[in-house]
Amino acid sequence: MKVKNFLKDVGGASRVTEKRLDAFENASAVLTNVDPIGNVAREWHPGRIELVVTDIRDACKTAKTIRLERKDGKKLPFFYAGQYIVLDLKIGQSLVSRPYSLSSAPCEARGEHPFAEITVRRSKGDGFVCDHINSELKVGDVITGKMGLGQFYYEPLRDCDxxxxxxxxxxxxxxxxxxxxxxxxxxxxxxxxxxxxxxxxxxxxxxxxxxxxxxxxxxxxxxxxxxxxxxxxxxxxxxxxxxxxxxxxxxxxxxxxxxxxxxxxxxxxxxxxxxxxxxxEVFGQAKDITKYEGYPAGLKDEVFTLTVRRGIHEDQIPAKANESLVTALERAAIRIDTGCRSGECGLCRTKVLSGDFYICPEGDGRREADKDFNYVHACACYPLSDMTIKIPIM
Ligand SMILES: Cc1cc2nc3c(=O)[nH]c(=O)nc-3n(C[C@H](O)[C@H](O)[C@H](O)COP(=O)(O)OP(=O)(O)OC[C@H]3O[C@@H](n4cnc5c(N)ncnc54)[C@H](O)[C@@H]3O)c2cc1C
Ligand code: FES
Missing domain, CATH: 3.40.50.80 (Nucleotide-binding domain of ferredoxin-NADP reductase (FNR) module)
Incomplete structure (x- = not known):
């Protein structure tokens, strides 16, 4: 088969080389650290930012709308209508995070007085973060969050108009x-x-x-x-x-x-x-994991020991059989990155070094290779024995 000449210039490599040589020839001799594309990328996707609560109002009898503005006065990160924000909160001894769809629009985040809003419904008695937001959060409080997450937005190449x-x-x-x-x-x-x-x-x-x-x-x-x-x-x-x-x-x-x-x-x-x-849209962690098919009977109230390795640190914390590894870490105030809390986004990807576990069947968004190498998404993983895991330092 005659492929030699065909492959010689795949992708126009020779033309690129010429262009690059020209660029070198005409480049300034003065060193520069200007990075305009990087600057825009950092402005639009700054990662975790500090947000101030500037308004709280009723969205109905059972829900409140919380307005958030950047503490440093800068523009809010880019997001599409339909995406969510993840808020990190310290409640009692726990360091928890939860996703909330933004009820404000991208145009409001880009306006003259930029803000983002979430609308949070209080629980019927079994809530934790939602009740804290509804009854404890006040104007002036500062919380961290990262926004512009999730796939639940209109995409013209994929969706009907x-x-x-x-x-x-x-x-x-x-x-x-x-x-x-x-x-x-x-x-x-x-x-x-x-x-x-x-x-x-x-x-x-x-x-x-x-x-x-x-x-x-x-x-x-x-x-x-x-x-x-x-x-x-x-x-x-x-x-x-x-x-x-x-x-x-x-x-x-x-x-x-x-x-x-x-x-x-x-x-x-x-x-x-x-x-x-x-x-x-994803719906978050399973309400009652013991009700899922294949979950072993009689384990519900069991508490195991979870050994958590982060760099050179090692902690041993309790982990309830009916709560995810993420919840065990949050109860012990050990930070782990999370997004969807539904097994989809992979932000909480964790290496299991030993122990048995159950994966919520509706939240098994792992790649096949991850399954082979014992990685789990900690928000959808429940301990069935003592376990040892390795997580990144945050
Ligand atoms: C993509 C997405 C968008 C969402 N958007 C919205 C929205 O717009 N508005 C809205 O109201 N909700 C929204 N939610 C749901 C929201 O994320 C929360 O799940 C909801 O507010 C209920 O939170 P909760 O902590 O009260 O209850 P849950 O999330 O059900 O958590 C209760 C669990 O918290 C754990 N827990 C209890 N005590 C402690 C403790 N001391 N320390 C640590 N953990 C503890 C226990 O495991 C308990 O089962 C969204 C969810 C997703 C996935
Ligand atoms: S937080 Fe998204 S997979 Fe766990």
């Missing part, structure tokens, strides 16, 4: 961000939001949504509870209801509680919506 948002509860937040961006003229799509809540009191960010409705943003509220005065749609976001309001040649974006995902998968199947046009 009509997006149907199926939201439940506080899962409305990424769509409020998208609707604001559309109204600002910086996101050129049509958005139909079908939003399920239990009662009228539970509708998160109702006033903001009323203001956002317009030519390109349509919102249909659906209540599942028996609110006597409700005049709108009732029930769940069924195939029948979706067909009534949404075009079939659209992309479907879904964000809400875990149970809603199972239900909607079946409803969208009934509508023959191709899988490539359906996007689910």
């Amino acid at each position: 009509h997006v149907v948002a199926l939201a439940g509860g506080v899962g409305i937040t990424p769509f409020v961000s998208m609707a604001k961006e559309i109204n600002n003229g910086s996101l050129n799509i049509d958005l139909t939001i079908l939003y399920g809540s239990v009662s009228a009191d539970d509708i998160v960010l109702k006033e903001e949504m009323d203001r956002l409705e317009g030519e390109h943003v349509h919102i249909v509220h659906v209540l599942s509870g028996d609110d006597e005065n409700w005049k709108g749609e009732r029930g769940f976001l069924s195939a029948e209801l979706i067909r009534k309001y949404a075009p079939s040649d659209a992309s479907y974006f879904i964000c809400g509680p875990q149970a809603m995902y199972t239900f909607l998968r079946e409803e969208l199947e009934k509508m023959d919506i191709p899988k490539r046009r359906i996007r689910f």
Whole structure:
């Protein structure tokens, strides 16, 4: 086979060399440390930043909107409408982090007075961080966070220019961000939001949504509870209801509680919506890992010893069988990087040196090679015996 001359200049290597030689010839003799591209990249993606809480207001009876601004007064990092921020908080002795979808829009982060907002719902009694945010956080508090994470945003090469948002509860937040961006003229799509809540009191960010409705943003509220005065749609976001309001040649974006995902998968199947046009936001750590298939019976209240190696440090901490390795580390105030807390992003990737573990089947986003070399995503990994792990120093 005659390939020699064909391969000789693959990619135009000879032309590149000529260009580079020219560049060397004409370059200044004075050394420079100017890095304009690096400077823009650092400004847009600065990693963890310090944020000041500048406003807290009610988003409904059970949720609050928190406004955050940069402590150093600089512009906020770049993000797409639909992405989330991860906040790091010290609560008691624990160093915890949680992801929150940004309910403000990118245009608000780039405005004259840049800010970002999250909207957090308090729990029905079993919460930790959400209740702290709702009842302890105050204006003036400083927290660290990194923003612009996640894959749940409109991508013109992949998505249709009509997006149907199926939201439940506080899962409305990424769509409020998208609707604001559309109204600002910086996101050129049509958005139909079908939003399920239990009662009228539970509708998160109702006033903001009323203001956002317009030519390109349509919102249909659906209540599942028996609110006597409700005049709108009732029930769940069924195939029948979706067909009534949404075009079939659209992309479907879904964000809400875990149970809603199972239900909607079946409803969208009934509508023959191709899988490539359906996007689910991740929903965080499993509520009760003991309920998953294959989780060993009788372990729930067991507490194991977790040996944690970080560089030359070694700590031994307790790890509950029904809590993830990330939670054990956070309870012991050992920092580990996290993002999605759903096994997807890989930021909490950890090497297991010894011990048995269970991986949440819905959160097993590991690469095949990682499985072979005993790496886990610590947010989706639960100890079944004493374990030794190795994590990076933060
Ligand atoms: C991509 C994404 C976007 C999200 N967006 C939003 C949003 O816009 N709005 C919103 O309200 N929520 C959002 N969430 C959910 C949010 O991240 C939290 O899960 C939610 O606020 C509940 O947090 P929680 O700590 O109260 O409860 P959980 O996250 O369920 O955590 C409770 C767990 O905390 C652990 N814990 C208990 N005590 C301690 C302790 N002392 N130290 C350490 N750990 C302890 C225990 O394991 C307990 O089971 C989002 C989640 C994801 C994945
Ligand atoms: S935090 Fe994303 S995989 Fe663990």
